[in-house]
Amino acid sequence: MPNSNGWNRRSADRGGVGKGIGALGTVGGKHSSRTGGRALTVRLNALESNEVIAGKNKALFGKAFVMNFLSSPGSGKTSLLESLVPLLKSEGLNSAVIEGDVETDLDKRRIDALSVPAYQIITNGTCHLDANMVNKSLYNLNINIKDMDVIFIENVGNLVCPTSYNLGEDMKAVVLSVTEGDDKPLKYPAAFYKSKVMIINKIDLLPVLDSDVSKIKENALSINKELIIFETSCKRKINAGGITVCSADGSGNTNSADSQDRREGRDKGILELVSFIKKNVKLKSEKFKDTIDIY
Amino acid sequence: MHEISVALEIIDTLDDNGYLVGVKKVNSIKLNIGRYSGIDVNYLSFAFQNIDDERFKGVLPEFVLNDSDEIKIEEIIVD
Numbered sequence: 035m036p037n038s039n040g041w042n043r044r045s046a047d048r049g050g051v052g053k054g055i056g057a058l059g060t061v062g063g064k065h066s067s068r069t070g071g072r073a074l075t076v077r078l079n080a081l082e083s084n085e086v087i088a089g090k091n092k093a094l095f096g097k098a099f100v101m102n103f104l105s106s107p108g109s110g111k112t113s114l115l116e117s118l119v120p121l122l123k124s125e126g127l128n129s130a131v132i133e134g135d136v137e138t139d140l141d142k143r144r145i146d147a148l149s150v151p152a153y154q155i156i157t158n159g160t161c162h163l164d165a166n167m168v169n170k171s172l173y174n175l176n177i178n179i180k181d182m183d184v185i186f187i188e189n190v191g192n193l194v195c196p197t198s199y200n201l202g203e204d205m206k207a208v209v210l211s212v213t214e215g216d217d218k219p220l221k222y223p224a225a226f227y228k229s230k231v232m233i234i235n236k237i238d239l240l241p242v243l244d245s246d247v248s249k250i251k252e253n254a255l256s257i258n259k260e261l262i263i264f265e266t267s268c269k270r271k272i273n274a275g276g277i278t279v280c281s282a283d284g285s286g287n288t289n290s291a292d293s294q295d296r297r298e299g300r301d302k303g304i305l306e307l308v309s310f311i312k313k314n315v316k317l318k319s320e321k322f323k324d325t326i327d328i329y
Numbered sequence: 330m331h332e333i334s335v336a337l338e339i340i341d342t343l344d345d346n347g348y349l350v351g352v353k354k355v356n357s358i359k360l361n362i363g364r365y366s367g368i369d370v371n372y373l374s375f376a377f378q379n380i381d382d383e384r385f386k387g388v389l390p391e392f393v394l395n396d397s398d399e400i401k402i403e404e405i406i407v408d
Contacts (some may be wrong), residue, residue, distance in 0.1 A: 058354060060389070060390075060392070061370065061393075061394060062389070062391045070356065070406070071354075071356045071357075071407050071408050072404040072406065072407050072408070073404055073405075073406050074348055074403055074404065074405050074406070074407060075402060075403070075404050076343070076346075076348060076402040076405060077401065077402070077403060077404075078342055078346060078401065078402050079342070079399070079400065079401060079402075080338060080339045080342060080400040080401060080402050081335065081338050081339075081342070081400055082338075082342040082343055082345070082346070083338055083341040083342050084338055135366075158401060159332050160331075160334065162331050162334070164334070166338065194331070194367050195330070195367065196367075196401065197330035197367035198335060198366060198367040198368065199331075223364070223365055223399065224365045224367035225367075227365035227398055228365065228398055250360075251394075256386065257365075316330045317381060
């Protein structure tokens with residue numbers, strides 16, 4: 035909390051703004067020659083204390099594959115989890131979810147309905163999760179992490195601040211809904227630069243929008259050419275052949291479908307994302323086993 | 330506006346690594362800031378002005394910008 039002098043260290047309320055912006059800093063490299071005093075060369079990651087805890091988190095996660103979901107508010111992160119978690123569960127994979135929000139446990143309640151372990155971090159104003167918050171949540175999840183195959187971290191809805199913090203995850207996944215416009219990757223490059231996966235969500239809305247998915251991809255890949263891209267809808271139902279068979283309101287013809295995917299009307303992009311996660315769960319598990327075997 | 334948190338983390342990092350032992354005042358701090366770090370240098374300057382730590386009152390942040398995602402403390406000048 036701010037006091038009369040400014041912001042306290044160890045504040046529970048890190049991240050607020052009290053007054054206007056005063057740009058007293060300078061940009062350039064003429065440091066030592068401009069300021070009197072004793073120069074100390076540091077050359078350290080400025081977020082080293084966070085990195086240390088992120089390293090502890092990574093060790094605690096063990097064999098579990100951990101994805102950190104970043105996005106603007108309302109892109110559909112929780113809806114994606116509601117689609118992914120039951121599918122992973124049906125494949126025999128154990129998932130847990132750490133939710134991050136400024137206020138309320140509304141998202142955790144949605145995850146609770148899936149009958150998987152979930153913990154809500156309420157940041158009380160802070161615009162991002164840091165490694166320490168996640169560390170504490172691991173102890174509050176009341177699970178044996180060794181039994182977990184996948185841990186999802188749903189970061190606070192914000193496309194800027196969460197990008198600076200390593201939580202110990204295996205990868206960041208940036209979620210971008212088509213309603214946000216195709217220029218988002220250029221306006222908020224850090225999230226796309228730091229993510230391994232981009233999920234273009236709500237593609238069922240494309241017919242009524244001017245958004246251009248190819249332009250979204252082009253812009254995102256201009257920031258990070260290694261991005262793995264999925265196009266998903268948590269509402270539209272598509273059969274295994276890629277044909278729309280059922281809309282969000284349940285209309286459409288599913289009678290001829292005979293595969294499980296078609297019977298249950300799952301979105302093709304969601305299924306591809308589940309396959310990607312399963313592959314990474316396997317890779318992480320094998321890598322972890324190799325590490326254990328070495329020791 | 331996570332730059333307040335980042336400024337506090339920077340002080341923690343300096344403290345934890347012994348750079349502030351016996352230091353009464355930090356005159357300036359030179360930081361390498363990547364374009365993809367998610368940091369707004371104006372907000373970070375503002376954060377340093379408003380941190381409740383006497384050693385950093387009046388500190389002059391200087392930023393060297395680059396094309397990475399790093400947030401690195403390069404050097405401090407202290408009394």
